[in-house]
Amino acid sequence: MAANASSTVTLSPQQQQQTILRILLISLLVVLSGYYVWVLYKAITPNVSLAYKAYYIKNQTLYWQPKQPNLALTLPSTLKTTNNVPNLSRAGWSFNTSNHMRQLSQQGGLYFTLQNEPATNVKITFTLAKTQQQLKPLTFTFNHHQGTLLPQAQGNTLVAQLPKQQFLAASQQLQSFILTTPTPLQVTAISLTPTNIDTLALPHSAGSFNQKIGNVE
Secondary structure, three states, rough: OOOOOOOOOOOOHHHHHHHHHHHHHHHHHHHHHHHHHHHHHHHHHOOOHHHHHHHHHHEEEEOOOOOOOOOOOOOOOOEEOOOOOOOOEOOOOOOOEOOEEEEEEEEEEEEEEEOOOOOOOOEEEEEEEOOOOOOOOOEEOOOOOOEEEEEEOOOOEEEEEEOHHOOOOOOOEEEEEEEEEEEEEEEEEEEEEEEEEOOOOOOOOOOOOOOOOOOOO
16 A cells, blocks of 8 residues: 655744845845945045045145035135135144134145136236245246246235146146145235236246145046
8 A cells, every 4th residue: 555645844932034035134244245345335436526635535735614515716816715615725724813813833735626717828826914124935836737836026925827728727736735734824814816027937846746635636
């Protein structure tokens, strides 16, 4: 006499719980792995504004100003250093102001963008809080151009021309002006003005320059 026997494997409640827990753990690991891959990708290729990148990621600027995401300036333009100007470099400038001026020591300057390339050279002027008869020429780097900021006869301004061909072409590229000063400067304003007249000496070198403050990539 033949009998057909069928057997069914039945998991105990404890085995069922272990299986469910194992599935949940695997699912959690997959989700976490995907999340960290996404975070790593965002860290490598952050989709943020130039101002955010310069302040939070590169630590290049002194202040964060969300209303100026591209650190854009127009020409002509005058920056009052006693204001929380987001274009000022973090290096060199004192965080606090006093007596209507902000002090610049050792090496510092500003970062900015322009909507269009200037059609002429641009004069940059540093106005000081008081007249200093012993002012000396100071070296600066503008992008990859090296030049000299020259004292003027009145004794409270330093002036140079930035050659138009040295401005970076793209509006999303950060222009970098870095000044080196052996003695602290008490600066009240920085102005950028287009000029058609080449009245200043322009020591020029288009070679690379090793500086503490780099450009935003």
